[in-house]
Amino acid sequence: MLDGDAEARVDGAAVGRIFREESGRSLAALIRLVGDIDLAEDAVQEAFAVALRRWPADGLPPNPGGWITTTARNHAIDRLRRESRGRQLLGDVAVLAPGNDDPGMPGGVGPVQDDRLRLIFTCCHPALSTEAQVALTLRLLGGLSTAQVARSFLVAEPAMARRLVRAKHKIKAARIPYRVPDAHELPDRLRPVLAVVYLTYNAGLTGPAEPDLCAEAIRLARVLATLMPDEPEVAGLLALLLLTESRRASRTGPDGSLVLLADQDRTRWDRALIEEGQAIVRRCLRRNQPGSYQLQAAINAVHADAATAGQTDWPQIVALYDHLLAVAPTPVVALNRAIAIGEVHGPAAALALVDALELDHYHPFHATRADLLGRLGRDREAAAAYQRAAAMAPTDAERDFLSRGGRAPR
């Protein structure tokens, strides 16, 4: 992350990077201290302005994260002093502000770390809409600007700003708590948290390249896995993202076209990510408390094991999908299971399963049917299914791929 070289030249871009990296932790600590998200955001923003002035001249402080938190806290306290409504809050701040955010402390220990966990559970509270949960998480924990959040979900910036303001107002007015849920609530409350990280990754996979939401989602998943080491599904989500990420570069050809798993250049898969992901999957297997993210990760781990598409252990993948379908009985899982069955028992068996699904609005359903029909020699029906899939595809790369009948450009 940081190379610790205080003499290194720090320009504005470097300050921005460090703030992106550290602001989630600082903001989370500030929210606990001042009990107000807007005030905490303003204070961290002020600290950023000070850093932009000072760091390029004075060099990096020894612990930039601690410096940001302390500077922001001082700004928040100054502002509370100036406002009458803040004076009563101020007593609490003094009480709650022992030295654990001081620059001398190494980052990532003790209650400071727990603050980020509190914050993500607040951002992903089930009383907020999924859109609001994702936007708040990226804005507050990811340190993305409102403009960046808006861009990544193809929403106009004023609309995204309103969404964020509305969500923060609800947190304040309805008193959505700032705490980590109790053990008995955790399974229910963890679900939206994991979904937000997963949605963020998928938005990065299909959306605009800037900002890199895939990297942000993996960063969040790593934070969660560090903070909740005993939650197997958290580990499962991280493994799933790492294994998916290992193939991201080979998912698209040089011209930006889509490359199917079977046709990918497996030498371009990122071995380090695969090994990290597979090691987590093995730990999950030993723990034997399977859940849907762990099972999806395990399926990806099996794919990653195959040096060529032909060597894929499809019976193992079918077994994992059987298990996944039992845990998460959704039509999309059933569709993917049917694809795996097609590899073991042939396209006719798969098509029979696919045709029984109600997924008319889902373009991979039509793409799958097209592929199976093609393999059965029913070319005219296959072409029609490809056209339907192409018409519904969300990205140009997928649309081009599908309108060529699922073949790479020549």
Add this chain to the structure above:
Amino acid sequence: MTHYLLSVHGVEGEVRDPMTDEERQQSHRQLGILEQEMKSAGAWVFSGRLHQPGTATVVRIADGEVVTTDGPFVESKEHLGGFYVIQAEDLDAALAWASRVTGAIRAPIEVRPFAGFEA
């Protein structure tokens, strides 16, 4: 402490969940116990059940004069049927009470914070 309105909305003329007499009695018993628990926990502020919206009357000022008309105010199929006003530490605590109410009456509950009651 924040005050919350837990409101029950019914659709006019629609029996929302036809209960047997026995189920209705059980529901009333559960509500009675729940209200006692709310009171002993210091959460209960006020509660009530309303007659059908056809019994409502609307009063307004028009051209400087008070005009009284047959209600309800909103021409809608959905109407407030009953409510609790509770005080709770945070939304999670309010939602916990609301889940118990909805379990007893088998209808959705809207939980909404009051403005200006915060300590």
